[in-house]
Amino acid sequence: MQILLPCFLSLTAALWAGPLTATRLLRAASDAHDLIVILLDGFRWDYLDIHKRGGFPGFDKFLDDGVRAEYLNPTYPPNSFPNWHTIVTGLYPESHGIVGNFMYDEERNASFNLNHLETTSDPLWWQDSEPLWITTTKSGLDTALFLWSRCDVPWEGKILPKYCVPFEETPPNTQLFVKNLNQAVDMIQNEGYKLAMVYEEVIDTQGHAYGPTSPEVTVALRDTNVVVLSDHGMTDAGPKDKMRLDLAPCLDYAQVVKTTEHAGYINILPAKGYVEQVEESLKSCPDVSDNVEVVMKENMKERYHYKDHRLIHEIIVLPKPGFYIKSPETNYSLPEREGTSVGQHGFDHTLDQTPDMRGILFAWGPSFVSGHKSGVVEQVDVYGLLCRALQLSCHAYNGTMEHVEDFFDTGSSSGAPFSSHPSYLIYLFVGVASFIALAVGATRGLG
Template identity: 30%
Template sequence: MTSIALRLASACAALLLGACASAPSSPTTKATAPQAASSQAQRPLLLLISIDALRADMLDRGIAPNLSRLAREGVRAQWMTPSYPSLTFPNHYTLVTGLRPDHHGIVHNSMNDPLLGTFRVSDRDAVGDGRWWGGEPIWVGAEKAGLPTASWAWPGGEAAIQGVRPSRRQAFDKDVAPNARVNQVLGWLDDRSAPQPQLLTLYFEQVDEAGHDFGPQSAQYARAIEQVDAAIGRLLDGLARRGQLDRTNLIVVSDHGMATVPAQQVVIVEDMVSMQEAEVVSYGQSVGIAPRPGQEARVEAKLLGAHPQYDCWRKAELPARWHYGSNPRVPPIVCQMHEGWDALPAERAAEKPQTGLRGSHGYDPALPSMRAVFIARGPAFRQGATLAPFDNVDVYPLLTRLLGIPAAPNDGDPQALLPALR
């Protein structure tokens, strides 16, 4: 208990310092001593790939031959449980820090901070502001240790966190096709004008987009999986041609799954609470509500407790298994939608199709529909093993072990993924 408390205290202190201080002015760390460069030539590469919103059960549908190959030649988990809330930015940052969203500070895709203002994933200035991002992501630890890194649009990779960015990086651009992303990653490996990256991260959002628009049981969702799987096949072929495949530890994850949402199952947020009484900080599935001054009792009386489509709590009374609610960026009231329901502003709801099926995430991470993928193949991993389910905070300690660098304070279990290793 004492060691856990110390780790969490360190993580929270780092977050508060990041929120209160101006952006660090120190340059990106690129320490590459000659002896480090020599050891890098022998060190296996580490390549971390995210397929946003790929459900764990889709691996058994026979539509992703390259992912199946990786699982066959390496290890896969029955599933990986995302952190609460089961949203893109919080979970991508958890994967690379080992911290729960409540501890690293990216508590939602949309959030407010009393000093920094408003964060939205569509706001490039906020996304690129390192003060939002607490903890120490894996690329910062690697760069500090003299290991060059590269990132293709991994959330957090655009920001100077502790004054450090990946040596090579590409900001998110949805117009860049999956194969073109693979080409850029391979190009980074080919470029001899700078030290070869020892850690690379790569992000694909196409499965998430198809899932939101058409639902996880749709042909469009399956086709998006096939498209990304083909790009991963291209990556494997490219690594093999370069003699790099068998010296690369390659890990494929997803941030969360995807649930089916009937179009008519929408709660209008203005019907949940009056905008004169409260600010709706975030909507969708994990709904954050901040009562306006003097309206606290009225808003709590209206919201707290169970409702037919959702449940609401004070932030301090959220289910303990979610490890959520202590961060100042979490609004005073959190309402969790039941699976298959959305909460949207009236104007946004009117823009959505009124019939048919679509998809969403952000639901209770314990639901089967929210289960995420973990596959790993390479010289460090066993062959043909299936791992028991684990939490996604456990990925970060594995990454630090593979890179041979010290782990920053985190919430993961360093023993959890030892069964994956040779």
């Protein structure tokens, strides 16, 4: 596991936001320390190609005048909360401690449940690694966050960003995104904020409800206008696409303390003294054992970076391609039910097994090369990019600047002192996706 200190060089990036917000954004002149980070949830790496029929002038602007990664590779597991925290720490989940959308801490008998946000607010879940907004706050940079993870959880019991609206599930509503983005720009322009982070989940919502290639996703993209980065993609996971595997008949209630997650993997905490029995039951279970890989935590391959944390339980069950693991739906399962989603993520994306899990990274502005397609960028690389944009001395992280160096135009004025830059909007506009269970009409599917 390689950990590097970021290089602290000057970086500028400009934001083009399309017709909904372009006028205000272009008036929002600021210096190059200012940064807007936008996370658009569930934006798969090939959505623009799939949905070309929708027409997206904002994305066309990025592609024509900016730089894009071939794709953004999420951390494992490619789900929301783990990747959200990787973006703002540069660490793999096994290092930053948010190892899933659903977690169970046996020592505290505490559950972390994406579908019950009151369970995610306990500061003890979040103390393994300092997020970017705490680093900026400690450095004296006013920071605003809109619907971004648990920005309301105090660091070390007392430190909070100056402005925070924490994540909550909301119905599909692009107008809320526009409102939040405009407020973020106002705060940077008129109130001296240096970092604003805005989250939007319309893409992920429509992807879960209708699948990743539906017309509803096209409409959501058209309303969103601008995207820079996402944490994971989405794959078709309806009954016609992936065969369901039910682990409940394979498990003896008396031998299991808790199961967490579903779909792309299941993490199992056996009762004390029953690890081998549970492992053997899974490996010999009819109609299941031939279609899954049962792995002891210590034997997880290094490419996953998913074994060195106490909240990762002893047994991990991975479905083979074409299969989907149902939540056991018992009183020891987290989540408690499977849901009805036909679009899903969380599947093994290592070794290119599930390319649908890939996300995107775009950037546009005076510091970036124009019309350039870069190579593959890892999710753990994004943190260094953000720190460099802010000229901020951040903590050590698992990524590298090597994967994003060719984003920058070395012949531009980006290397000049910040005071020499002209007075125009200078932002890095970055977005991240997540894995969320949301209601569509009267039906709610687990993410």
